[in-house]
Every structure is written in structure tokens, then in C-alpha cells.
Amino acid sequence: MNPIEQFKQERAEAMKLMSQDAELKQKSVDWMLHSDKYKYTYNFTWMGRPIIKYPQDIQIMQELIWDVKPDLIIETGIAHGGSIIFSSSMMELLGNGGKVIAVDIDIRKHNRDEIEKHPMMKNITMLEGSSIDEGIVQQIADYAKGFKKVMVVLDSNHTHDHVLRELEMYTPLVSMDSYILLPDTFVEFFPKGYVTDRPWDVGNNPYTAMEAFLKTTKKFVKDESITDKLLVTEALGGGYLKRIA
Numbered sequence: 136m137n138p139i140e141q142f143k144q145e146r147a148e149a150m151k152l153m154s155q156d157a158e159l160k161q162k163s164v165d166w167m168l169h170s171d172k173y174k175y176t177y178n179f180t181w182m183g184r185p186i187i188k189y190p191q192d193i194q195i196m197q198e199l200i201w202d203v204k205p206d207l208i209i210e211t212g213i214a215h216g217g218s219i220i221f222s223s224s225m226m227e228l229l230g231n232g233g234k235v236i237a238v239d240i241d242i243r244k245h246n247r248d249e250i251e252k253h254p255m256m257k258n259i260t261m262l263e264g265s266s267i268d269e270g271i272v273q274q275i276a277d278y279a280k281g282f283k284k285v286m287v288v289l290d291s292n293h294t295h296d297h298v299l300r301e302l303e304m305y306t307p308l309v310s311m312d313s314y315i316l317l318p319d320t321f322v323e324f325f326p327k328g329y330v331t332d333r334p335w336d337v338g339n340n341p342y343t344a345m346e347a348f349l350k351t352t353k354k355f356v357k358d359e360s361i362t363d364k365l366l367v368t369e370a371l372g373g374g375y376l377k378r379i380a
């Protein structure tokens with residue numbers, strides 16, 4: 136066997152064993168829960184802008200963007216802008232002239248000012264409003280018409296009803312063999328009542344929305360090979376959905 140294939144095969148075998156290790160999986164959930172006490176996901180920046188994600192999920196976004204080679208990334212939930220700056224920088228690296236369009240219900244002035252003067256702003260369009268507002272979704276759908284390969288990241292309001300509506304509205308825009316990313320499915324795996332400052336909880340979060348959505352379609356599947364290898368991920372439980380039909 137050639138050495139490249141051998142490396143891949145050995146890695147796949149180790150990952151398969153790791154995915155069956157219930158103790159390691161539980162330790163990973165425990166670690167996420169413990170580190171969340173210190174708002175661990177707020178610790179990182181991408182090209183200077185705070186990005187509210189585990190470094191593991193940023194790494195996987197890089198792998199997916201390289202594999203899928205989207206020319207448009209749609210994001211809901213901008214916050215400080217780190218994620219859209221990341222996506223825009225990946226478009227620069229791909230060199231395919233790709234763009235990013237994103238929506239947030241409240242783009243704070245200090246964040247907007249920093250994002251607008253960032254060199255990666257050149258690929259970004261920001262909209263202000265609710266991600267499930269029909270006018271906003273129509274603007275995004277119109278913008279998406281000229282693109283060949285579209286990827287979507289849903290990272291706004293994480294209640295069941297909101298994410299389910301986002302899934303209904305944004306999945307038609309996702310290209311074949313591309314992905315829709317659902318951060319914060321991990322809430323389902325934390326103790327009930329753990330989240331106190333937001334309306335989501337066990338039974339009411341992106342994971343429950345994803346499960347309800349998957350019952351209605353055969354076009355998307357969970358790519359659990361991703362969450363199995365990450366272990367530490369906001370998308371715990373399969374929140375990387377691949378379009379297969």
C-alpha cells in the first residue's frame with residue numbers, strides 16, 4: 136500500500152476505536168461543561184476578531200471548506216465577526232473569488248466598525264435583521280443565485296423553533312455535497328437547567344431542531360465522522376449536516 140493510503144487507513148482505524156470509547160466521550164462532555172464555567176469559547180480570535188467557537192470547530196470548518204470549495208458561505212449570527220472574517224479569509228486562500236453573506240439581529244456599532252475596516256471585509260456582505268425574517272432570507276436567496284457551491288452556518292438564536300425555521304429556510308440554499316453547520320447542539324448533552332442566561336435548554340435547542348428536521352427530509356444526513364473525530368465540539372451529536380440529494 137502506498138504511504139499516503141497507509142496513513143489514512145491507520146488514522147481511520149484509530150478514529151473508529153476512539154469513537155467507540157464511551158469513557159473518552161463522557162470525559163469530553165465533562166471537559167466542555169467544566170471549561171464553559173470560564174466561557175472557554177470566548178478565548179479565541181481569527182485575524183484579530185473574537186470568534187466564539189472551539190478551536191476544534193474552526194479546524195473542521197477549514198477542512199470542510201477545503202474539501203467542498205464553496206464560493207458562497209452564508210452565516211447567521213455575526214457577533215464580533217470572527218467567524219465571517221474566518222470564512223472570508225478561507226475564500227482568499229481558495230482563490231475562487233468566493234463571498235460571505237451574513238445576518239445578525241443586532242450588529243453592535245463597535246463590532247460593525249471593526250469588521251468594516253478589516254481587510255477581509257472585501258468579501259463580506261452584512262445584513263441586519265432576524266435570520267428568519269422572510270425579507271432577509273429572500274435577500275440572501277437572491278444574492279446566492281449567482282453562486283455554484285453554497286455552505287451555510289447557523290449560529291444565531293439557538294432555540295428549537297428558531298433553528299427549525301432556519302433549517303427550513305436555509306437548507307434549500309445548500310449545494311449538493313455541501314454542508315449546513317449547527318453549532319450549539321451540545322446543549323442537549325449538558326444537564327437540564329444548566330443554561331440560565333438564554334432560553335435554550337435540554338429538549339429545546341439546535342439538536343432537537345436538527346432531529347425534528349431530519350425526520351422531514353432525506354436530503355440531509357448527519358456526518359458523524361466529523362463529530363466522532365472531534366469529541367470536543369459545539370456540534371456534538373452530529374451537527375454537521377451534509378446534503379446528499
Ligand SMILES: C[S@@+](CC[C@H](N)C(=O)[O-])C[C@H]1O[C@@H](n2cnc3c(N)ncnc32)[C@H](O)[C@@H]1O
Nearest residue numbers: 186187212214217218239240265266290291292
Ligand atoms: C453565538 S453568537 C455568533 C457567533 C459567531 N458566529 C462566531 O462564531 O463568532 C450569536 C449571535 O446571534 C445573534 N442573533 C440572535 N438572535 C438572532 C436572530 N433572530 N437573527 C439573527 N441573529 C440573531 C446575536 O445577536 C449574536 O450576535
